[in-house]
Amino acid sequence: MKATGIIVEYNPFHNGHLLHLQEARKQTDEDVVIAVMSGSFLQRGEPALLPKWERAQMAVDAGVDLVVELPFDYATQQAAIFAHGAIEILGSLGVSSIFFGSENGDAKVFSSIAKLVTEESVSFKASIRRFLDDKANSYATAWNSAIRELAPDLTLDLAQPNNILGFHYALAIAEQGKNINIATMSRKSAGYHDQSPAHHSIASATAIRHILLANDWKTAQQYLPDTTLVILQKYRETHSFVTWNDFWPLLRYQLISAPTDQLATIRGVSEGIENRLQQAAIHAATFDDFLAKTTTKRYSTSRIKRTALQILFQQRAHDTASQNYIRLLGMSANGQQYLSQIKKEISLPIVSTASKANPHLIQNDIRAGKLYSLAPSLGDQVLRDFHTTPYRKKP
Amino acid sequence: MKATGIIVEYNPFHNGHLLHLQEARKQTDEDVVIAVMSGSFLQRGEPALLPKWERAQMAVDAGVDLVVELPFDYATQQAAIFAHGAIEILGSLGVSSIFFGSENGDAKVFSSIAKLVTEESVSFKASIRRFLDDKANSYATAWNSAIRELAPDLTLDLAQPNNILGFHYALAIAEQGKNINIATMSRKSAGYHDQSPAHHSIASATAIRHILLANDWKTAQQYLPDTTLVILQKYRETHSFVTWNDFWPLLRYQLISAPTDQLATIRGVSEGIENRLQQAAIHAATFDDFLAKTTTKRYSTSRIKRTALQILFQQRAHDTASQNYIRLLGMSANGQQYLSQIKKEISLPIVSTASKANPHLIQNDIRAGKLYSLAPSLGDQVLRDFHTTPYRKKP
Numbered sequence: 001m002k003a004t005g006i007i008v009e010y011n012p013f014h015n016g017h018l019l020h021l022q023e024a025r026k027q028t029d030e031d032v033v034i035a036v037m038s039g040s041f042l043q044r045g046e047p048a049l050l051p052k053w054e055r056a057q058m059a060v061d062a063g064v065d066l067v068v069e070l071p072f073d074y075a076t077q078q079a080a081i082f083a084h085g086a087i088e089i090l091g092s093l094g095v096s097s098i099f100f101g102s103e104n105g106d107a108k109v110f111s112s113i114a115k116l117v118t119e120e121s122v123s124f125k126a127s128i129r130r131f132l133d134d135k136a137n138s139y140a141t142a143w144n145s146a147i148r149e150l151a152p153d154l155t156l157d158l159a160q161p162n163n164i165l166g167f168h169y170a171l172a173i174a175e176q177g178k179n180i181n182i183a184t185m186s187r188k189s190a191g192y193h194d195q196s197p198a199h200h201s202i203a204s205a206t207a208i209r210h211i212l213l214a215n216d217w218k219t220a221q222q223y224l225p226d227t228t229l230v231i232l233q234k235y236r237e238t239h240s241f242v243t244w245n246d247f248w249p250l251l252r253y254q255l256i257s258a259p260t261d262q263l264a265t266i267r268g269v270s271e272g273i274e275n276r277l278q279q280a281a282i283h284a285a286t287f288d289d290f291l292a293k294t295t296t297k298r299y300s301t302s303r304i305k306r307t308a309l310q311i312l313f314q315q316r317a318h319d320t321a322s323q324n325y326i327r328l329l330g331m332s333a334n335g336q337q338y339l340s341q342i343k344k345e346i347s348l349p350i351v352s353t354a355s356k357a358n359p360h361l362i363q364n365d366i367r368a369g370k371l372y373s374l375a376p377s378l379g380d381q382v383l384r385d386f387h388t389t390p391y392r393k394k395p
Numbered sequence: 396m397k398a399t400g401i402i403v404e405y406n407p408f409h410n411g412h413l414l415h416l417q418e419a420r421k422q423t424d425e426d427v428v429i430a431v432m433s434g435s436f437l438q439r440g441e442p443a444l445l446p447k448w449e450r451a452q453m454a455v456d457a458g459v460d461l462v463v464e465l466p467f468d469y470a471t472q473q474a475a476i477f478a479h480g481a482i483e484i485l486g487s488l489g490v491s492s493i494f495f496g497s498e499n500g501d502a503k504v505f506s507s508i509a510k511l512v513t514e515e516s517v518s519f520k521a522s523i524r525r526f527l528d529d530k531a532n533s534y535a536t537a538w539n540s541a542i543r544e545l546a547p548d549l550t551l552d553l554a555q556p557n558n559i560l561g562f563h564y565a566l567a568i569a570e571q572g573k574n575i576n577i578a579t580m581s582r583k584s585a586g587y588h589d590q591s592p593a594h595h596s597i598a599s600a601t602a603i604r605h606i607l608l609a610n611d612w613k614t615a616q617q618y619l620p621d622t623t624l625v626i627l628q629k630y631r632e633t634h635s636f637v638t639w640n641d642f643w644p645l646l647r648y649q650l651i652s653a654p655t656d657q658l659a660t661i662r663g664v665s666e667g668i669e670n671r672l673q674q675a676a677i678h679a680a681t682f683d684d685f686l687a688k689t690t691t692k693r694y695s696t697s698r699i700k701r702t703a704l705q706i707l708f709q710q711r712a713h714d715t716a717s718q719n720y721i722r723l724l725g726m727s728a729n730g731q732q733y734l735s736q737i738k739k740e741i742s743l744p745i746v747s748t749a750s751k752a753n754p755h756l757i758q759n760d761i762r763a764g765k766l767y768s769l770a771p772s773l774g775d776q777v778l779r780d781f782h783t784t785p786y787r788k789k790p
Contacts (some may be wrong), residue, residue: 234639249769253434253645257778258709282765282777314653370677371652381649382677 001338003032004183005085005090005098007070009042010035011049011209013058013228016202021063022047023185024099032338034061034066034093036086037329038075039365040191040385041313042370043082045305047372049209049241051384054231056330057391060226068093069327072368076309076331078139083168087176087208090323092348097181098169103160105186114170116151126148140164162187213241244305246375248287251312257282266319268307273299277308278284313371315364325361327351330391354386396733398427399578400485400493402465402478402564404437405430406444406604408453408623411597415460416458418580419494427733429461429488430454431481431646433470434760435767436708437779438477440700442767444604444636445777449626450787451725456622462786463488464722467763471704478563482571483719487743492576498555500581504617509565511546533695537561557582583776608636634773639700641770643682646707662712663702668694672703697771708766710759720756722746725786749781766767 004024010017028047037059039052041156048055056067067074074085090098104110115226117124118198127149131142147167157166166184173180203223211220212232221229244251255263255278263274277294284290290308295301326348331339343350351357354366369385399419405412411538419428432454434447437663443450451462464470469480485493499505512519522544526537542562553559561579568575598606598618606615607627616624641647650658650673658669660723672689679685685703690696725733738745749761764780767773 196728250645250648253766253769255650256769257762259711259714259762262709262711285775314657316654316657367652367654370776371648374648380680 001032001341002030003029003034003065003095003338004028005034005036005086005093005095005180006064007086007090007098007100007165008059009038009048009205009335010033010055011038011042011205012055012224012232013062013211014203014205015209016204016223016289018062018225019202020101020185021388022101024183027185028097028099028181029181030096031061032065032334034068034088034090034095034335034338036310037067037109039069039072040368041072041076041309043075043077043079043306044302045076045307045309046244047242047247047375049243050214050232050235050239051378052329053384053388053391054235057281058228058231059217060330060335060391060393061231063227063332064330065332066093066328067330068341069329071324071327071362072313073321074324076313077304078306079164079168082238083165083172084175085324087169087172087178087180089348090287091173091176091178091180091328092324092346094325094342094345097183098173099183099185100162100166100169101187102184103187104156104163104166105184107182108179108183109154109156110166110170110184111174113147113151113154113167117147117171118174120150133176136143136297138298139303140300153299184345209241213243226378230322242372242375242377244287246377247312248290250374251287251308252281252284252290254311254314263311265316265318266307267310267315267319268303269311269317273307277304277311282320313368322364323349325349325351327354327362327365328390330358332393333395334394336392354388396427396736397425398429398460398488398733399423399425399483399486399770400429400431400575401459402481402485402493402495402560403430404433404443404453404600404631405450406433406437406600407605407607407627408457408620409448409598409600409618410620411599411618413457413620413703415496415580416496419578422578422580423492423494423576425491427460427729428458429486429490429730429733430459431465431483431589434460434464434467435574435763436467436471436704438470438472438474438701439697440471440702441639442637442642442706442770444607444638445630445634446767447724448735448779448783448786449630453623453626454784455730455788456626457620457729458727460727461488461540461723461734462725464760466717466719467708467759468716468721469719471701471708472632473701474559474563475566478560478567479564479570480719482564482567482575484721486568486571486573486575486744487719487721489737489740489742490575492578493568494580494677495557495563495577497557497579498583499551499558500560500579502577502579504549505549505561505565505579506569506577508546508549508551508562509569509778512542512566513569515545532691533693534698535695558632584671588761604636608638614783621701622770623642635771637767637770637772639682641772643685644680644709645769646703647676647679647685649709650705661702662705662710662714663698664706664712668702672699672706708763717756717759718744720744720746722749722757722760723785725788727788728790731787741784748784 004029006024041047047080048192059067063147070086074082124146127146131137140159170182208223242268260274280290280293284293291301291304294304351362353361370382436442454462465481469477521539522541526532526540535554551558565577603618655669658664674686675688679688684698687694689699711777733779746757749757765777768777
């Protein structure tokens with residue numbers, strides 16, 4: 001059995017994801033599709049709309065064979081760290097290829113640029129630093145300019161969110177020396193940032209979240225597979241969807257009342273941004289208001305949200321990252337078979353149920369799960385993440 | 396002009412406090428009464444029912460000449476530290492005497508025991524440690540036993556809350572070498588812990604808070620001077636009374652999601668109590684529920700609440716205590732006159748408005764004020780404490 005890997009958030013799983021999944025099978029022709037999925041908190045510094053357990057079930061019910069969690073320490077970080085963690089997991093699970101959507105759509109471009117950057121890593125890093133010296137440049141702009149300088153013939157627009165992720169997947173494969181093929185499909189429908197549906201059956205996850213938060217099920221069902229709809233509707237019978245609004249009072253408390261020198265030790269807090277965030281928290285009534293007061297050209301909304309999440313999570317920069325590991329969230333019969341076949345070759349530790357795992361290994365994900373569970377929208381389920389066993393779909 | 400000092404919380408100012416104030420004037424025969432009052436948070440580890448500004452006004456309107464704030468670093472600590480800070484302030488303000496209520500009622504007993512303890516401090520400390528070795532002993536019990544051993548002829552029951560405070564006032568005066576007389580009155584009416592009114596016009600502050608929280612104004616007015624009633628009723632038109640319930644979601648967040656090793660660095664957290672508190676927070680629905688799950692013979696409710704407050708406030712044990720200072724909250728014409736008369740002799744820094752003070756000096760009280768302001772009961776007034784000027788009563 002051979003496997004292909006996809007890297008996902010499924011927030012929630014929609015028709016575009018289904019298309020991506022089907023294309024992954026078709027284009028790579030592997031027997032098994034493994035999804036590395038973010039858990040409670042996502043790369044753009046946001047809580048997931050609903051818990052990882054419901055989202056893993058959506059994935060498996062829609063055809064993914066194995067869903068494993070990307071640990072918090074990678075899932076909530078900038079693209080380079082995010083990609084490093086995901087590729088390490090997929091490599092450990094023995095995938096032959098990865099498959100991702102990108103604005104660019106040409107796998108060779110990703111591989112070639114990643115190879116160049118790895119070979120020229122010293123001059124490339126110097127080049128990024130030089131572009132960042134211009135305070136008007138964001139990280140994305142600086143990376144883009146450095147790549148254009150390095151490879152003027154290869155066109156890869158890193159201002160596009162899926163290109164930048166794809167580039168970092170390719171780079172992580174090159175840096176980790178993994179023998180993993182790259183396949184990509186062009187994302188033609190529904191721009192990632194687009195909030196209004198652009199196609200009759202496919203919309204961006206952002207647009208779909210807006211529709212769901214507005215309780216517009218009639219519109220929502222147009223963009224969601226039935227497998228997702230069933231799970232979402234059951235979930236909504238007893239819970240609300242989770243947003244930053246659930247955590248705003250807690251973030252505001254941290255920003256307003258924590259010692260400033262303690263805030264300065266948080267991961268991602270630099271250049272005195274803690275003072276800016278503290279001031280904004282005093283005068284902001286809502287999280288959106290807080291974002292409006294803090295976002296600038298240099299500090300993108302995503303970067304502010306990511307930093308805000310680290311503050312909420314109280315992750316100190318000096319804490320050493322824990323070892324990566326493979327936490328099983330859900331699997332099909334096919335996925336179970338693949339897992340038992342390769343089990344002995346997997347180098348990373350495997351965690352099936354958190355309560356039975358090495359507490360030191362998974363401590364940050366335990367904390368992240370507990371923090372997420374404090375969302376009033378969820379009701380009270382502080383220990384759910386600790387005791388839940390992976391979802392197993394019957395054949 | 397000569398002054399006497401009283402040490403108060405006025406949570407809120409009631410008829411018993413009025414009696415104490417009148418007795419202070421009568422028994423000491425000084426021209427001026429100075430009250431050192433706790434600010435937003437109190438010695439038993441609780442938020443004040445309403446802000447320091449309303450409480451300072453109650454005090455001045457009822458006849459106190461000068462109200463100064465006991466900084467958070469002293470106000471929320473065990474009796475020895477609490478007393479040290481209060482006596483340092485009163486000493487700096489040049490009082491000739493202090494006056495307090497006690498269960499014992501005999502000033503000479505306090506002075507004599509304080510003198511003995513100061514002289515025998517090495518053997519006394521060893522004695523306390525010995526009694527604390529018995530894990531069944533609380534701090535109060537250990538102190539009590541040590542004092543009985545040191546001074547078998549002098550009877551002072553330190554299990555009584557006002558005796559223990561009075562003893563520490565006397566001890567602080569002796570240790571700081573201050574020339575301050577001690578006067579005390581016996582507290583005959585309304586046991587401090589008593590929740591039901593025992594006298595037709597005097598009830599404990601605890602009982603009165605219960606009455607006010609139940610919105611029973613008819614009963615409340617029996618125990619409160621008109622000056623207090625007017626201020627309370629005006630306050631309640633736009634705000635609710637503040638309790639631990641306001642802060643329970645924030646405390647629970649800290650306990651459940653902060654890194655355990657970070658909790659262990661908080662002031663007052665020792666003997667692995669952080670694990671006990673974390674476990675209780677997971678299963679407790681309310682702050683009272685949390686207290687019920689954590690209080691034991693060794694860990695009194697007050698000690699748990701004090702520790703909980705330090706966790707909420709995120710005060711690290713290794714932070715050096717800031718210098719003591721005199722923050723003016725309110726004054727009568729008489730108080731203003733006294734202040735301008737002795738101003739040049741005051742050794743501690745004086746703070747009139749927080750926004751104009753040395754930020755480093757008052758940083759913990761700024762933080763405490765902001766934290767307190769996050770109580771939903773208060774509505775939004777994060778910067779009130781920062782900009783408010785002392786209350787001045789017109790002659």
